Amino acid sequence: MPYLKKILSLPLILIVFTVQAQDAKLQAQIAQRSSAIQSKLVEWRRHIHQNPELGNREVQTQAYVIAHLKSLGIDARPVAKTGVLGILKGDKPGPVIAIRADMDGLPVKERVDVPFKSIATGEFNGATVPVMHACGHDAHVSVLMGTAEVLASMKKDLPGTVKFFFQPAEEGPPVNEEGGAPLMIKEGVMENPHVDAVLGLHIASSLEVGQLKYKSGSFMAASDWFRIKITGKQTHGSTPWTGIDPIVVGAQIVNNLQAIVSRQENLVQAPVVITVGVFKAGVRSNIIPEEASMDGTIRTLDSKMQKDVWERIRRVCQTTADAWGAQVDVQIDNKTLVTYNDPGLVKMLLPSLQSAAGADKVSEISWITGSEDFSFFGEHIPAFFFNLGGMPKGMDPAKAPPHHTPDFAIDDSGLEVGVKAFCNMVYDYARLKNGTEKK
Numbered sequence: 001m002p003y004l005k006k007i008l009s010l011p012l013i014l015i016v017f018t019v020q021a022q023d024a025k026l027q028a029q030i031a032q033r034s035s036a037i038q039s040k041l042v043e044w045r046r047h048i049h050q051n052p053e054l055g056n057r058e059v060q061t062q063a064y065v066i067a068h069l070k071s072l073g074i075d076a077r078p079v080a081k082t083g084v085l086g087i088l089k090g091d092k093p094g095p096v097i098a099i100r101a102d103m104d105g106l107p108v109k110e111r112v113d114v115p116f117k118s119i120a121t122g123e124f125n126g127a128t129v130p131v132m133h134a135c136g137h138d139a140h141v142s143v144l145m146g147t148a149e150v151l152a153s154m155k156k157d158l159p160g161t162v163k164f165f166f167q168p169a170e171e172g173p174p175v176n177e178e179g180g181a182p183l184m185i186k187e188g189v190m191e192n193p194h195v196d197a198v199l200g201l202h203i204a205s206s207l208e209v210g211q212l213k214y215k216s217g218s219f220m221a222a223s224d225w226f227r228i229k230i231t232g233k234q235t236h237g238s239t240p241w242t243g244i245d246p247i248v249v250g251a252q253i254v255n256n257l258q259a260i261v262s263r264q265e266n267l268v269q270a271p272v273v274i275t276v277g278v279f280k281a282g283v284r285s286n287i288i289p290e291e292a293s294m295d296g297t298i299r300t301l302d303s304k305m306q307k308d309v310w311e312r313i314r315r316v317c318q319t320t321a322d323a324w325g326a327q328v329d330v331q332i333d334n335k336t337l338v339t340y341n342d343p344g345l346v347k348m349l350l351p352s353l354q355s356a357a358g359a360d361k362v363s364e365i366s367w368i369t370g371s372e373d374f375s376f377f378g379e380h381i382p383a384f385f386f387n388l389g390g391m392p393k394g395m396d397p398a399k400a401p402p403h404h405t406p407d408f409a410i411d412d413s414g415l416e417v418g419v420k421a422f423c424n425m426v427y428d429y430a431r432l433k434n435g436t437e438k439k
Helices: 002-036 038-050 059-071 137-153 180-186 246-264 303-324 343-357 412-438
Strands: 075-079 083-089 092-102 121-124 127-130 159-167 197-208 212-214 217-220 222-231 272-281 291-300 327-336 339-341 362-364 383-391
Touching: 002 038, 002 137, 002 412, 038 059, 038 137, 038 412, 059 075, 059 083, 059 137, 059 159, 083 137, 083 180, 092 137, 092 412, 137 159, 137 197, 137 383, 137 412, 159 180, 159 412, 197 412, 212 343, 222 246, 222 303, 246 272, 246 291, 246 303, 272 303, 291 303, 303 327, 339 343, 339 383, 343 362, 343 383, 343 412, 383 412
Parallel strands: 092 159, 092 197, 197 383, 212 362
Antiparallel strands: 075 083, 083 159, 121 127, 212 383, 217 339, 222 291, 222 327, 272 291
């Protein structure tokens, strides 16, 4: 009987070895083809870097991407004003997976002295401004263009369908315009065919080239923007007791907002950030003005805490204003949700990242208080968002130029790691998803 069991188990062992051999062959093909286009990745990224465009104005970038996808035989069309939807149908049956890259630059003047430095300008809030890819979206577009090229070249082995989301206006659309991920979703990119899972990455200027970082569950913060308008009573600067000073009221509100973070929210549960970035009041040194206003941002990593913070901000503003006899109006606008990585999807695809970069170069990190409108895709289906290293090897991370600054710069020698990661994830997801469905 034991001998018979051994004989019967041989076919199963052979199947396992065959599947493993096929997987190893696919990984080798992905690695080879990704490395072969590294020079193209750099060329694409630097072209886009030199020609940045602001949100909902990515006309040249859109045309550049569509031309590339069509050259690969991928169905590509405009979507969400200046975005692109590409659809690649594999020759084998399988699920539908989407990969997203954002395309927009920022109103920042570049200080980095490189041959492909941006000298572009654009219109932002009615003013002509310099434009720069100060957050690495140029690298994201390049990586997704490369992923499309590798997957298209392996179409006969591709199970299922891959949708490529080249998204405009991640940094936010112009005033009074729709844009970003919400508009992509509104225009149907998640349907026809329905997407089963979505992937995305963000290059990090303080993470060494070749490394990948991720976090299961809540990864990046929700971003809310607020405006606080205080109305007091204007008077002469020499007799403040005859008026109600909105600047003093505003200053106390700023301090009291920080007490929400340090004394009212459970920071062991998740971090909270409240930042006042703009404080405007007055026109002359000897006049106490009638009005003052503040603009700022709230970052939370828990949806219940998010709503609680909103209520506490409103209460703090109202009670502080009441104490001084001033009036206050508080407006809070949700910009993004918490970027949430589905734990099951992370567990399924973590080996894909390790195959792409090496297990020793993939690690889990803590929360990030930056935000991403990729979060809107994850509201509907399982999502996995991770970081790709863009810092030169050996550099001190503390000295790496931050995102959204004139000195932002990345080392683009490791973009192929992003391509390998995406391609591995596509194949592994299809294989594992098909196996689950068969069970």
